């Protein structure tokens with residue numbers, strides 16, 4: 001499953017077992033990304049807050 005980094009437009013390969021809400025890191029720019037959809041695969045930039053990471 002491939003999608004595109006919203007920050008640097010790099011191609012990102014999502015793991016087959018990725019789930020919605022999972023946090024991944026762009027291999028190109030290092031931005032933390034949140035999986036917002038698996039089918040079709042889509043990610044957005046994760047919130048940059050350091051606290052309050054609850055649900």
Ligand SMILES: [Zn+2]
Pocket residue numbers: 005006007008009010026027028029030031
């Ligand atoms: Zn990126």
